Amino acid sequence: MGASKNADPNQPKAERVATSLLARHDLQPVSFSLEHWKPVQALWGGYGQVIAFNAEASSAKGAAYMERLLGRINGQQGSVYPLIMKIVTPPPGSQESPSEGDLRKMLSYDVEQYFYEELATTLPGDIPVAKCVASSRTLPNQTEGSAAESQCTAMILTDLRIDFPVDFSKRQMLRLDVVYSALTWLGRFHAKSWDWLPFNPEDVVLPPLVEAQERKGRKGGRSVWRNGGYTYLETRRSEFQALQKDELSEWSAALCRPHGQHQTPAAVLAASFLSASGRAFETYIHGDVKSENMFASKDGDQVAFYDFQYVGIGLGVSDLAKLFTCSVPQTMLVEGDVPHRLEMQPKERALLERYREILLETDKAPEYEWHGFCRHWETALVDWCRFQASWGFWGNTEWLEARVRSILSDQGWWDWIEREA
Template sequence: MSASSSPNDVASALLAEKGLQLQSLKVLQSLWAGYGFICQVTASPIGLAQSYILKLITPPPAKANDEGHIRKILSYQVEQYFYSHLAPHMPPSIPVAQCLASINHHHPNGTSTTAMLLADLKQQYPIAGEKREALSPTQVHTSLDWLASFHGFWWPRMKNMDRKALVRPPLEEVKMQRKNQDEMTVWLNGGYTYLATRRSEFNLLVKDNDAEWNESLTEWEEGDISLSEMVAAVLAPKPQGWGPTDDYQTLIHGDVKSENLFTSVAGDKVAFYDFQYVGLGLGVCDLAKLFTCSVPLSMLYSGDHVPRELPMQQGEKDLLERYLDLLKKTGQKSYDWEIFVRHWETALVDWLRFQASWGFWGNTEWLEARVRSILRDVEWKSGILGNRTYAETWSTVN
């Protein structure tokens, strides 16, 4: 596959591997910053045509120390690995798109061509989640069940994952200079908002003395370690050795929101897609974004106006209990409610740190009110501060 291959050329080559012939191709959208295309492909041998999705990534050459650019390139390779190597092991009860064929070619000019030919989810799940829109209550419950099943399935399997092959934060990954890019699997730390890769945004918050969250999240809490760094140290999976949440780490989607899923017409069936940031983490980190960005506020809080501080309400608790019950049932492991809530509230603080430094959207009043309440919880804070020595070690390498 040459660096100048067109979407038609790539689609035809991938289809040929399965004995299929391209009939038509329609570009549905461009990828971020012109890095490629999402295309709908129609193909068949002889007879009835079938619809597929081609995700074609043709980014410009890597730029030295451009963290965002490197993150994107790595994310597409991670997604390809997930669809090609991990997704086939998942049961049909956790639906994702089947990957029929894929390529990952590196060219002499420093560019690359990554492509995946995927089953078209809209054939079975015709309702697309809309950008930054709340889901219906039925869709919320179905999405929670999918996440609990996904996290539960991978939870007991994490002990068999080779952490040497996990993809490190972008700039760290570049320094590793892997001889074989095919040795990479998924992210060591799932998601794209964790502090180790968001230092530039965090530094803006540090300098913004007028911001409400400047003092509580960025000022030194113990020695020269901020609360945000202590929270990050608790949540971050470790490349080796022990971490405070190791027993609960699983594989997380990494970018859970309404626009990354399709549902049935009734909303009682769901399939997630866009696995560019799949990796190790606590399942509650996926929930923090889902609750803030895609769950109707009325399912989290029943009042007319969100107060300045807000402890957990019954609606939030009901959703969390539904998730945790299915997570434990699927994973066949124990997860004490008190520990789970501690992890959940820590994930909310970490998610707020990203929004406060990058930009707010979604149920922001609810999120901020919840975090104000969490930060006043002496028991929660003492638990975070109890990891001070561990946080100091984490901060020296991040």
């Protein structure tokens, strides 16, 4: 094998971790040369990297293991498999007195490993995701190597790009056919998650600061987030408080303060309603739905999502709110120019109806009538607008703001949300 290309000796050696994880399944990296060992991207905040590499089966047993994962029967000793490794190496000092953001990141990698090892294996073929080849989640405590190496979090997955070669890793709007394929994937995924519910409150991962305290007492969740996503209000209090004080933002008054006869701010009501509480229409959500987290087949008739760090309980429409704002072309949502206030338009409705049709195909689907679904959708838009207003707008900003202005001007929505929240 070629020489290591890692520049920082204090960081866990990705080559050694990959070798250790794969050896349990009679697999080994083909080479550590640049031709076979390619960094794909850095993780957010300098928390590690994603590496593409090839592994070969060192025995018939290793080949059989991979063929079972891939649903094939043609492997043999020496067969080569394209893989992806996600290795988490926290920046120096980030774990000594971690911020809420640091805690969120580290917990999210635990959640992602749980998803791939415990939930992804139950997904049918028409909800494609990568297969987990090996993970440090079940690796025995290491007794050799540096302290940093023993603390690493790593996961090796099959490479989705073999069957889904169209890459949207650079932020971009999607084609019409890919949008419909994404809605199909999401509808099926959300529907499948009814098999995983109800959740055990003692197993789920709480908001980062709360979870950190729980784990000090050797408690704490070990599965998915209690509230899927990373934008919900309970974990974005500092940004919300800053928005409350921002006199220059129209959303400070519209979302963060009492509104007329309504004493509870719209953002607080929306967040309360969207929080997991065991209702029949709740599902697991992906939590970070955008074009950068998906691949598509060549003809666009199927997509596969990845990056399940924020999978958890929620309402499927919360996944749609981000998708529509960040990755769906505005021309698929509204004709012509966007007015200051905008009610649901026929194009937007057609996309929602497509998703809802897929969602309710399963025999386990609860009663979910259109009017209630639309109220949930409106509430998800209000919640997503609150996050963007406090963090920074991007995507179909004009459309999102116009839709939320319309929702907040609807007395029917206020009456409904105050009753339901």
